[in-house]
Amino acid sequence: MKLSGREMIMILGLLLIVLVAGYWFLIFSPAMNQLNTNNTNLKNLRTTYDSNQAIINSNVVLDATRTDLKKNIAAEEVRLLPELKSEVISANLSKVFADAGLTTITELSCASPVLEQVMLPNGTPSENSVQWVMVDFKLSGTDGSTPDGSAAGATKVGYEQFMTAIHTIEAISPETIHVASISMEETDQGFQYFSASIQVFAFNVPVRETPIDPSQSYIQWERDPVTVGGIFGIPMNNVPASKLDPGFFRPFATGPVTFAAISGPTGP
Amino acid sequence: MLNTKKMELSKKDMNFFSEFSSSSGQVSSYMSLILIVFISLLILGSALYLVLILQSAAVRSDINKVTNEMSNQNFTDAAAKYNQNTADINSLNQKYFDMTSLFARVSNMSKVDSQYMDTIQKNLPVDVVITDFKYEKGAIEIKGLCDSSYSPLDFIERLDSSKMFTNVDISDITKIDITGMDLLPAEAAAMKPYSFTLVGSLESSYPVTLTRFVDAAQPVPLSALDSQNLAVGSSYTLTGISSYTASDGSAYTLSNVIINQISLDATKLAALQQGGSYDIRVTSSIEIKLLYKLSASNGGVQ
Numbered sequence: 001m002k003l004s005g006r007e008m009i010m011i012l013g014l015l016l017i018v019l020v021a022g023y024w025f026l027i028f029s030p031a032m033n034q035l036n037t038n039n040t041n042l043k044n045l046r047t048t049y050d051s052n053q054a055i056i057n058s059n060v061v062l063d064a065t066r067t068d069l070k071k072n073i074a075a076e077e078v079r080l081l082p083e084l085k086s087e088v089i090s091a092n093l094s095k096v097f098a099d100a101g102l103t104t105i106t107e108l109s110c111a112s113p114v115l116e117q118v119m120l121p122n123g124t125p126s127e128n129s130v131q132w133v134m135v136d137f138k139l140s141g142t143d144g145s146t147p148d149g150s151a152a153g154a155t156k157v158g159y160e161q162f163m164t165a166i167h168t169i170e171a172i173s174p175e176t177i178h179v180a181s182i183s184m185e186e187t188d189q190g191f192q193y194f195s196a197s198i199q200v201f202a203f204n205v206p207v208r209e210t211p212i213d214p215s216q217s218y219i220q221w222e223r224d225p226v227t228v229g230g231i232f233g234i235p236m237n238n239v240p241a242s243k244l245d246p247g248f249f250r251p252f253a254t255g256p257v258t259f260a261a262i263s264g265p266t267g268p
Numbered sequence: 269m270l271n272t273k274k275m276e277l278s279k280k281d282m283n284f285f286s287e288f289s290s291s292s293g294q295v296s297s298y299m300s301l302i303l304i305v306f307i308s309l310l311i312l313g314s315a316l317y318l319v320l321i322l323q324s325a326a327v328r329s330d331i332n333k334v335t336n337e338m339s340n341q342n343f344t345d346a347a348a349k350y351n352q353n354t355a356d357i358n359s360l361n362q363k364y365f366d367m368t369s370l371f372a373r374v375s376n377m378s379k380v381d382s383q384y385m386d387t388i389q390k391n392l393p394v395d396v397v398i399t400d401f402k403y404e405k406g407a408i409e410i411k412g413l414c415d416s417s418y419s420p421l422d423f424i425e426r427l428d429s430s431k432m433f434t435n436v437d438i439s440d441i442t443k444i445d446i447t448g449m450d451l452l453p454a455e456a457a458a459m460k461p462y463s464f465t466l467v468g469s470l471e472s473s474y475p476v477t478l479t480r481f482v483d484a485a486q487p488v489p490l491s492a493l494d495s496q497n498l499a500v501g502s503s504y505t506l507t508g509i510s511s512y513t514a515s516d517g518s519a520y521t522l523s524n525v526i527i528n529q530i531s532l533d534a535t536k537l538a539a540l541q542q543g544g545s546y547d548i549r550v551t552s553s554i555e556i557k558l559l560y561k562l563s564a565s566n567g568g569v570q
Contacts, residue, residue: 005298012302016309023313031320038327045334052338056346058516062353065516069360072492076367080374116373118366121486128363130370159389159398166382175371178379181404186411197404201374203367 074209079175081202081219082212084133086110088221089200093169097139100165101157102194104148107138115204132201134180143190159184162194169198176201176218357516358488365479365489372495376475376553378405384432384470391426393419397460408468409439413460417441420464427468434472434500439465473497476504476554480512483523483559490514490560498550507545512560520560527556 003011090110097105113133117125142148144156162184169179178199185193200218214220236244236259246257337343380403388410392398395415402409414420424436441464446456478494481487490512498504512520522541525532527548536546548554 009298009302012299016302016306019306020309020313023309027317028313028320031317031324035320035324035327038324038331042327042331042334045331045338049334049338052343052347055350056343059346059349059353061517062350062357066353066356066360068515069357069364073360073364073367076364076371079371116370118369120362121481121488126362126366128366128370130374132374163382163385163389166380166385170380170382175375178374178377179382180377180379181402182380182385183402183404184398184400186399199377199379203370205363205367207363 070209077203077205077208077210079203080130081176081200082208082216083204083219084113084131084200084202085219085221086113086133086135089133089218090135091221091223092218093135093137093198096168096172097137097165100168101155101161102139102141102165104140104142105137106140106193107136109136110134127206129204130201131204132199135198135200136195137198138193138195140193141191145190158192159194162196166196169196173218361489361491361515364492368492368495369477369479372475372477372493375495376497380404381470384408384468387430387432388427388468391423391430393422393426395419395460396423399463406470406472408470410466410468412464413444414462414464415460417443417462419462420466424466433468433470436466436468439467472500474500474550474553476548476550476556478556478558480558480560482520483561487557487559490520500550502550504548504550504554505545506540506548506556508543509558510541510543511563512558519563521563522558523561524559525556526559528552528554 090108094105094108097103111134113131115129115131117129120126139162141158141162142154142156145154147153148155148157162182166179166182169177178201180197180199181195182197183195185195187193212219241259244259246259248257250257385401385403385408388398388401388408393414396412396419397414398410398412400409400411412420420438420441424438427433427436441462444459444461444463446459446461449456451459474497476496476498480490482490491514506525509525510522512522514520522537525537525540525546531537532540532546540546548556
């Protein structure tokens, strides 16, 4: 069969179209898709890389933020005492009163520390807390007439001296030591009793940003070393002779009670 | 006749062949053209394909390069450090908040201000003897003796003038009954005939605390607690709170305001979110909680 020229051209044209289509669909498009996929992957990867890079760069900022926060926390930590030592606090406050002239403490009490905590958003208490103790003093003034052991034999100690001590306590560390209450009680005997309740606060922080300074005031024991040698039980020769009672049942006694062993005044 | 027919036939044959040869020439020229087009397309297609392959290879190379960079030790270390830093900062933020909250509680506890006692002493009329006093929890109770029933009133007037007390009340002014005291006449004459009890209320103030939290199911503190003591009746203004930049540079926008456990109504909140202000009258302790959400245009790392 012979093909006319037109038919030949049409067949060749068709063949060309088929070849072009084949090229497009079988070679070009897959390669183009592959390139697009790779480009998308690269773009995603670069986005991830950029955000990672931002993370890396942000470490510098975060380091600075962390350092600043630690400094701020350290500044907070030192606003209150790092721990409570009732004996040191009581001794120091007693000294303040004594220095002001109120040397006779008639009552001193210090209750167990009170703990205050912050509740975390999840309802549990924070490990950081604040503790405080209340030290209650009752002090006796003097009448200025009765010998009180002072160099002058008798000096008047009253409101002026008490308020001097209170002013001093207020100024020691206004954030750490609060005077919670003060009072005066008249005896109608020429002298007065004075009372003061003083709160002392400490941060109870398990992980501190600043080390505790053991030489810090109201932490360090500042009195002279004590001489040891105390005993358990009042020995007989320390009991006032007038208070010894021969009729008191002594389960260990084998005979009549005598006070021969007592040195000094004998018993009744 | 026969010759004439042969002539005509031979002419026809000649025409036929000439037509045939002319068509054959056209076909060959088309064929050449098609061949050229085909070869051109082949070259173009191959070139395009080559370009695609090269581009793909270049992109794959970039991918490998970026992947390698991301998986190197430095980046792993940096990522670990970032996680550690973030955890540390969260923990430190909580600790800072705890400590400022605790300190605010300490600061807000009632305490003696000896200036009040100094004021009392300075304003004491000459015939008055204070026998007892008690100063605690923002009030001072004073008991004393005096020569005249007017003396405590003079005393109160002077204390009022000092402007340090919001109020000074007279609990009692009593003429002392000395009949049962067995006093000598001279002693009775020297004795102050009146006793009195006054109670002075000090200028009241209340703590106003302000905290910032991330608005989430479990709010995370964004900053330290701000606390101040303000006198009763004074005004506290909330302003400039529509946005907040955390210490790490992250930007937050206000999402809610809770005052003493009650959310601010939508109109007032909207005003604050648009940079407005809101006044609060201090009549009791005020606890303000500002809740923030991370801004869409956050400059920090999310």
